[in-house]
Structures are given as structure tokens and as C-alpha cells.
Amino acid sequence: MKHTLIILCLSLTTGLSAQNMSDYLPKNASYIISINFAELEAKSKDMDYTRFLEPLIKGARSRYYYGSTDETSSCDLISTSDLVRKPKDFGVDMQSAFYVYSTRINDISGTAYLFKLQNVETFRSQLKTTCHKKYEYQQRHIEQATMYSTKELAVAINGSVALVFVKDYNYYDADYSHDFSANGYVDSAFGAENEADNFRNDSLFYERLNSGKNLDYDQEVENVRSMTDTMITYRAKQRQEAKELEFVNQKFNGIFDLVAKLIIPQHDNMSSDRNFMKAQQGGHDAFAYMNVYSNFAQADFNPFSWNRRYSRDKEELVSSGNRFLTSDMSATYTIDFENGKAVLSSVNSYNKNVYERFRKIYDVKMDKDLFKYIDGENLLGYMSSSVDMKEMGKFYEEFYIELLESLPKRKKEQDIMTGIELFIAFLDKEMLFNTANGNMIFACTGFTDVKVKYTTYDYDDDFQKNETTEELVEKQPKMVFVSGIGNKENARKLFDIFSKFSVFTRLKDNVFAFYGNKYQPVNIFFALTDDAIIITNDANLVQNNLGGYPKNKQMSSDEKKFISKYNFAARINSQKMLEGIKDTYFKNGETLPWFSQMMTSLGNFELYSSKPEKDGIRVTAEVTLKDQSSNALYQILKMMSAADGH
Amino acid sequence: MKTRRVIGLLCACLCLCGCFETIEEVTYTDSQSGTYLLTLNCSKSKSRLKALVKLDTFMGLNIPKQWEVSNYFNTASLAVEKVPGISQVNYTEDYTNFIFTFTFKFDKTETLNKAINAAAVSITNKSNLPYYNVFNSSEETFQRNKTPNDSMARLAKKSSQHLKLISGAKATAIYRFHKPVKKVSNSKAVISKNGKAVMLQQDLPKIITDPALFTNTITF
Numbered sequence: 001m002k003h004t005l006i007i008l009c010l011s012l013t014t015g016l017s018a019q020n021m022s023d024y025l026p027k028n029a030s031y032i033i034s035i036n037f038a039e040l041e042a043k044s045k046d047m048d049y050t051r052f053l054e055p056l057i058k059g060a061r062s063r064y065y066y067g068s069t070d071e072t073s074s075c076d077l078i079s080t081s082d083l084v085r086k087p088k089d090f091g092v093d094m095q096s097a098f099y100v101y102s103t104r105i106n107d108i109s110g111t112a113y114l115f116k117l118q119n120v121e122t123f124r125s126q127l128k129t130t131c132h133k134k135y136e137y138q139q140r141h142i143e144q145a146t147m148y149s150t151k152e153l154a155v156a157i158n159g160s161v162a163l164v165f166v167k168d169y170n171y172y173d174a175d176y177s178h179d180f181s182a183n184g185y186v187d188s189a190f191g192a193e194n195e196a197d198n199f200r201n202d203s204l205f206y207e208r209l210n211s212g213k214n215l216d217y218d219q220e221v222e223n224v225r226s227m228t229d230t231m232i233t234y235r236a237k238q239r240q241e242a243k244e245l246e247f248v249n250q251k252f253n254g255i256f257d258l259v260a261k262l263i264i265p266q267h268d269n270m271s272s273d274r275n276f277m278k279a280q281q282g283g284h285d286a287f288a289y290m291n292v293y294s295n296f297a298q299a300d301f302n303p304f305s306w307n308r309r310y311s312r313d314k315e316e317l318v319s320s321g322n323r324f325l326t327s328d329m330s331a332t333y334t335i336d337f338e339n340g341k342a343v344l345s346s347v348n349s350y351n352k353n354v355y356e357r358f359r360k361i362y363d364v365k366m367d368k369d370l371f372k373y374i375d376g377e378n379l380l381g382y383m384s385s386s387v388d389m390k391e392m393g394k395f396y397e398e399f400y401i402e403l404l405e406s407l408p409k410r411k412k413e414q415d416i417m418t419g420i421e422l423f424i425a426f427l428d429k430e431m432l433f434n435t436a437n438g439n440m441i442f443a444c445t446g447f448t449d450v451k452v453k454y455t456t457y458d459y460d461d462d463f464q465k466n467e468t469t470e471e472l473v474e475k476q477p478k479m480v481f482v483s484g485i486g487n488k489e490n491a492r493k494l495f496d497i498f499s500k501f502s503v504f505t506r507l508k509d510n511v512f513a514f515y516g517n518k519y520q521p522v523n524i525f526f527a528l529t530d531d532a533i534i535i536t537n538d539a540n541l542v543q544n545n546l547g548g549y550p551k552n553k554q555m556s557s558d559e560k561k562f563i564s565k566y567n568f569a570a571r572i573n574s575q576k577m578l579e580g581i582k583d584t585y586f587k588n589g590e591t592l593p594w595f596s597q598m599m600t601s602l603g604n605f606e607l608y609s610s611k612p613e614k615d616g617i618r619v620t621a622e623v624t625l626k627d628q629s630s631n632a633l634y635q636i637l638k639m640m641s642a643a644d645g646h
Numbered sequence: 647m648k649t650r651r652v653i654g655l656l657c658a659c660l661c662l663c664g665c666f667e668t669i670e671e672v673t674y675t676d677s678q679s680g681t682y683l684l685t686l687n688c689s690k691s692k693s694r695l696k697a698l699v700k701l702d703t704f705m706g707l708n709i710p711k712q713w714e715v716s717n718y719f720n721t722a723s724l725a726v727e728k729v730p731g732i733s734q735v736n737y738t739e740d741y742t743n744f745i746f747t748f749t750f751k752f753d754k755t756e757t758l759n760k761a762i763n764a765a766a767v768s769i770t771n772k773s774n775l776p777y778y779n780v781f782n783s784s785e786e787t788f789q790r791n792k793t794p795n796d797s798m799a800r801l802a803k804k805s806s807q808h809l810k811l812i813s814g815a816k817a818t819a820i821y822r823f824h825k826p827v828k829k830v831s832n833s834k835a836v837i838s839k840n841g842k843a844v845m846l847q848q849d850l851p852k853i854i855t856d857p858a859l860f861t862n863t864i865t866f
Binding site: 452454455456457459461462463465472474476521 | 667669671687689690692693743745820822838839840842843844845
């Protein structure tokens with residue numbers, strides 16, 4: 001009885017832990033996306049939200065490279081597009097998280113979809129297992145799971161957990177590198193056997209012709225022909241088929257091995273990752289987790305891998321083990337749709353060494369002198385950042401050197417690192433990181449008139465067409481970028497050097513301009529004051545307000561407080577922005593229905609960052625909507641649908 | 647699909663440009679043959695178009711890429727070239743000023759009609775497009791016929807808002823002959839000083855709602 005209880009407890013524990021889907025997620029996944037279908041479905045009501053899931057649909061893209069026809073795609077083992085768009089039809093448990101992640105085991109990489117099934121039979125019925133050509137599909141059973149695979153796609157079912165794996169395209173994997181049908185079944189044994197058979201027949205023929213008998217020549221040729229070994233071709237074909245099967249099996253073995261590893265709880269899984277679990281337990285509508293270092297180390301992002309990506313050279317790779325700043329890096333992005341508000345949040349996680357550095361980088365407040373350059377009366381939106389540029393420059397110099405040194409590379413490529421270090425040693429860091437001090441505001445302050453030339457035609461008395469150039473006044477958004485100055489001497493030096501370029505016109509000692517051309521019909525002014533570098537297309541600012549706008553025309557104290565409070569801040573006054581667009585671009589105030597819909601629905605946009613915390617820094621973006629009683633997802637989808645003309 | 651992309655660009659032009667012009671020129675060098683030139687000038691709206699072509703879709707319509715537009719021209723010119731009696735097919739694309747032209751020489755008006763129909767079929771990829779005589783000519787008259795209600799017009803008609811947005815768009819037709827013109831049927835059409843050319847200018851939204859406004863019968 002005791003034993004039975006222990007076994008029961010153990011199996012219950014195992015059962016429970018097996019149900020934790022994060023146990024199935026490998027820790028080396030370069031990204032993981034989690035979707036809460038139940039929430040999205042409920043919040044979107046009758047609107048179609050699946051358009052946002054488009055980037056997650058793999059398979060179709062891979063097939064494009066294979067150049068397959070529609071006929072073959074209709075015979076896919078499973079349609080990943082339908083799976084993501086209509087999970088309910090596939091028996092997916094909508095209450096449980098649906099994961100998409102990228103992984104690589106040995107030479108095979110691809111995208112995996114991991115989800116819990118509510119109805120295994122419904123899912124099984126969606127698999128197209130019967131319409132594949134010979135050698136294009138295999139099915140295998142292992143202790144824990146049933147697996148189905150084609151060359152590009154595999155499906156595994158382990159109890160109520162299912163996995164769909166879409167293999168990445170690999171040039172050297174392509175079938176045409178092993179085109180059996182083109183070679184036919186002519187191998188060396190076929191040639192030898194054929195030769196021997198011909199020799200035997202010839203000998204027989206020779207013997208009979210020389211036997212002294214009176215023979216019918218044509219009949220003898222027929223007789224000898226009938227003695228030819230017809231099994232030679234059959235045997236060659238069998239050998240070839242066995243070889244082909246071996247090759248195909250080898251290919252399938254790779255995929256099956258990978259899928260078999262992924263369909264069971266992972267030894268090193270995401271349950272032990274604190275940042276991932278935090279996002280997981282946050283109950284978000286959707287979130288994405290990026291393993292930053294893993295992404296860098298992968299071939300696509302590793303700058304050292306470009307020249308060996310397509311090489312068969314298996315030279316041993318080296319990397320430095322020093323991961324002082326680059327260990328435990330990850331980024332999590334979450335999205336939640338609430339009533340009247342959509343909240344996007346990102347958390348960049350780092351280790352404790354980085355935290356100390358980040359504290360210094362972000363231990364600054366916005367330089368209040370910059371506010372005076374922003375036209376508060378016409379302010380439509382802005383973005384600001386305040387960081388210690390010197391500290392940031394120092395940090396990223398060390399960070400990237402450590403990162404590059406730690407990436408796998410050939411021995412001879414280590415010299416590139418030495419070269420980079422040498423190059424950095426020669427850089428004037430004071431010029432690079434302290435000309436602008438890290439305090440910046442980028443703002444849109446209404447619309448300005450710009451003269452634009454265009455081509456048209458006039459006609460003479462006989463209606464012969466002549467090309468003419470005319471001028472029209474167009475509205476362009478007024479933009480201003482203001483940056484605080486660290487080292488004034490260096491700022492002046494750079495300003496003077498830049499102003500010498502022939503494309504610029506010096507207007508004053510501290511102002512030069514780029515006058516637009518037919519390719520860029522926009523005038524840009526560059527100005528240097530005692531406390532700021534200003535880049536703008538607002539002529540009024542550089543001509544009349546370089547000392548700053550009067551206090552009553554500056555940004556409101558609420559905006560100033562908001563900017564001063566956060567190292568990164570952004571705010572868009574959507575209503576004012578849309579009204580500006582309406583007045584500028586729509587004649588007589590008449591707009592399209594979708595634009596009106598936006599005007600009646602959209603509230604403001606806000607973005608702000610947290611101070612660095614011990615394990616990460618958070619940036620939050622919020623889109624508010626005027627209707628606070630209805631869910632933001634539903635309202636956004638409705639706006640988009642109106643924009644599409646539905 | 648192909649049709650939708652062409653319509654996509656045109657409608658997007660219509661909606662965002664507001665101001666653009668199309669110029670149709672038929673110049674007869676003798677009683678039979680001549681040159682056809684079609685110009686689409688969106689130069690006045692080039693700033694907005696530059697922004698627009700960077701998008702994939704606008705208002706649910708696919709915006710074709712530059713290479714796709716080139717493809718349309720290429721396809722059309724290849725189709726027109728195949729029509730017997732057509733020569734010197736040429737097109738120009740100016741993506742700085744957004745001016746596009748399409749021109750060819752024809753040996754008789756019937757061939758001109760065939761070429762226009764061939765271009766329409768090739769661009770829209772619709773082999774079952776009904777054949778339509780754009781022009782008719784005889785010793786005594788030259789006719790510009792009513793454009794059938796094509797898909798673009800239907801699409802634009804769907805929303806009166808779209809038509810309001812293109813209130814500045816113009817369509818011009820110029821027909822030059824080797825002999826003097828006696829009279830024109832369209833009250834908006836004007837005869838040139840030398841009497842051998844006719845020009846008709848109309849607002850494009852009006853033509854879309856009433857294609858008959860662009861018809862004209864010229865009597866010699």
C-alpha cells in the first residue's frame with residue numbers, strides 16, 4: 001500500500017510537471033513567442049486579429065525557396081498558416097499558451113510551434129499523411145511520442161503536447177544536390193555486370209557461328225539476345241533504391257532525432273530562467289523572449305560567420321570565455337490589451353556587473369536648458385533621452401569587444417579583434433562621446449510651408465506640348481532635434497568643419513543650411529548655441545528664436561516634468577497630430593472614413609523607461625483610446641479594418 | 647491579383663496625389679498612320695508619392711514596387727509590339743518627378759485600337775477582356791468613344807469620398823490631324839489656331855462618374 005502511494009505520488013508529480021509547458025522549451029532557443037489565444041479571441045470579439053500573427057507563419061516562406069508549386073503546398077503535412085490562424089480547428093487548447101520558438105540542434109535549425117492539445121484526434125485528423133510521394137514522408141514511434149515528418153516539416157505528439165517543426169532552408173540540404181532520378185540506376189556494378197553479360201553472349205554467339213553448322217544468322221542473333229541477363233537492370237534498380245532510401249533515411253533521422261529531443265521535457269529548460277518565468281506568470285496576452293547572446297552567436301548575426309557560412313571547411317573555432325558583461329542577457333517584450341489602453345513593455349535583462357555600469361549611465365536628468373528650443377504652443381509629439389554619453393560610450397566599447405571576442409571564430413579571425421582594438425585606441429573618445437552630452441529632444445512642432453517645384457505642360461496655339469516647371473507650396477511636418485553639448489570647443493570645431501561641405505550654405509556664424517533639391521525637397525538648418533546643437537526644418541526657430549522661445553510659448557510644465565522624470569520618454573498628442581494632418585492634407589476638411597474613425601477613437605501615445613533595476617531596465621509604451629469601456633484590441637482592429645476600406 | 651495591384655497604385659495615386667494629369671495624344675502623320683502617346687504626370691504630388699511607394703499596402707490596396715511598375719510597362723510594350731502594324735514602342739519612367747509615358751506608332755486607327763486592347767489585356771492579365779474600339783476614324787470623321795466602366799472606375803465610384811479627394815486631377819486629350827477640322831461634338835473641346843488639332847480637357851472625377859464627357863466626334 002505504502003509503495004502504491006509513493007508510486008502514485010511520483011507519477012502525479014511527474015504528470016504535473018510534464019504539464020508545465022515551459023519545461024518543454026529549450027534554454028538555447030534564440031527567441032520564444034508566447035500567445036494567449038483565449039485572451040486575444042475574447043478581447044478581439046468578432047474582429048480578425050490573426051493578421052498580426054503573419055510573421056510567425058513559417059513554412060510558406062521556406063517553400064518559396066524550394067520553388068514548389070501550389071500542388072505540393074496543398075499536400076503539406078500541416079498548414080502552419082491555418083494552425084496559427086485557426087488553432088481551434090486543430091484541437092489546440094486555447095486556454096494554454098501557444099509557443100513559437102527558434103532552435104538549432106547540430107546542423108538542423110528551424111522554427112518550432114509548441115502547444116497543448118485539447119483534442120488529440122482533431123489535431124491528428126488535420127495531418128495530411130497520405131498524399132506524399134515515395135520517400136517524401138515518414139512516420140515513427142518512440143516511447144513517448146508519435147512523429148510524422150516530411151523533408152521540411154515534422155509533427156510530434158506526446159500525450160496532449162504537440163510540436164510542429166519547420167526546418168530552415170539550407171542550400172546544401174537541397175534535393176537537387178542528390179538527384180537520383182537524373183542519374184538513373186547506372187552504377188559501377190551495373191556497368192561491370194552488363195559488360196560481363198555482353199562478353200558471355202558474344203562468346204556464345206561466336207562459338208555457334210563457328211560450330212560449322214548451317215545457321216540462320218538472324219535467328220541466332222535473336223537466340224543470343226534472349227539469353228541476356230534481364231536481372232541486371234532489376235538488381236541495379238534495387239541497389240539504387242536501397243541507396244536512395246539510405247540517403248532519405250539519413251535526412252529523416254536528423255529531423256526525427258531533433259523532434260524527439262524537443263517533444264519531451266528539456267533537461268535545460270526555460271522554467272529555470274527567471275526573466276522568462278516572470279513574463280510567463282505575468283498573464284500577458286502575448287510576449288516574446290529573446291536570448292540576446294544566442295542570437296549574436298548564431299550564424300546570421302555573428303559577423304565572423306559570414307565567410308564560412310557556405311564553406312565546408314570544418315576548421316576548429318575559438319572564442320574567449322570571458323563573459324563579464326555579456327552573460328545573462330535577455331530581452332522580454334510583452335503586450336497587453338486592456339479596456340481603453342494597449343500596453344507594450346520591454347525588459348532588457350543583464351547581470352550584476354552591467355547593473356553597476358547602467359546605474360552610472362542613467363544617473364542623469366534632462367538638461368532643462370533644452371526645453372526653451374521647443375515650440376510648446378504647436379507641440380504635437382516628442383521623444384527625449386537623457387543618458388551619460390561618456391559612460392555609455394565607455395560601456396559599449398567594452399561590451400562589444402567582449403561580445404565579439406566571445407563569439408565563435410576561426411583562429412586567424414582573432415586578429416580582427418586586435419585590429420578593432422587598435423582602431424578604437426586611436427579614436428578621440430572626448431570628441432566622439434562628449435560633443436553631444438546625451439541629453440536630446442526630438443519634437444514635431446506643427447507644420448511648415450515648403451516650396452516644391454513640379455513639372456507640368458502648357459500648350460501653344462497649335463496644341464503642341466511644352467514642358468514647364470512651376471512651384472507649389474506644400475506642408476511638411478516641422479521637426480526639431482536638440483542635443484545638449486558636453487565639450488563646447490569640440491562642438492564648435494565639428495560645426496565649423498561640417499559647414500564647409502559644398503551642399504551646405506553658411507547663413508550666420510552659428511547657422512548653416514541645406515537647401516533641398518529635387519530629390520529631397522526639404523530645407524534643413526543646423527545651429528549651434530551656447531548650450532545646444534539644433535537640427536531643424538523650422539526656419540523660424542533658427543532665424544528668430546535661437547535664444548529660445550519665451551517662457552509662455554515653451555512646453556507645458558507637465559511635459560517638462562514628464563521628460564525630466566524618465567531617461568527615455570516620448571509622447572504623441574494624437575488628437576492634435578491628426579487634426580494637423582487633416583488640415584494639411586485633406587482639402588476642405590473632408591477626410592476618408594478610416595481617418596475619421598482614427599480621430600474619434602485614438603487617444604495619446606506615451607513611452608517611458610524605468611531607472612535601471614538590479615536585473616533589468618524596463619521601457620513601457622501605452623496607447624490610450626478614447627473609449628475606455630471597450631477593449632483596446634477590438635478598437636485598434638476596428639480602426640485598421642476601416643483603414644483597409646472594410 | 648495583377649489587376650488589383652495596378653488598381654492599387656492608381657487608386658493610391660488618386661487618393662494621395664489629388665493633383666495629377668493624364669494626357670492622351672494621337673498625332674496623325676497622314677490619313678491613316680500616326681503616333682500615340684499617353685502621359686501620366688504625378689509630379690505635383692511627388693513628395694507624397696515618394697512616401698507612398700515605400701508602403702506595401704495603403705487602405706487595403708497593394709502598392710506595387712518600382713520593379714513591378716517597370717514590369718507592367720515592359721509587359722504592355724511587348725504585347726503592343728506583337729500587334730501587326732505597330733512600330734517604335736517605347737516607354738519612359740521618371741521616379742524623381744513621377745512622370746510616365748507610353749508611346750508607339752500605328753499604321754491605321756484599327757491597329758491603334760488593337761494595340762490599346764492588347765496593352766489592357768497584358769497589364770490586367772485578363773484574356774477575356776471584351777474588345778473595345780477606343781477610336782473610330784473615316785475620311786469624314788474621327789471619334790473618341792466612351793470608355794467602358796472598368797474596374798478602376800467602379801472602385802472609385804464605390805466611395806464618393808475618393809472622388810472628392812481627386813478633385814484636382816485633370817485628363818487631357820489632344821488629337822492632331824493632317825487636315826483641317828470643321829467641327830467638334832464635345833462642347834468642351836477646342837480647335838487649334840491652325841485648325842488641325844483638337845484639345846479636350848476635363849476633370850478626371852467627372853469622367854469617372856460620366857465617361858461620356860470624354861467622348862468627341864471630330865468632323866473634317
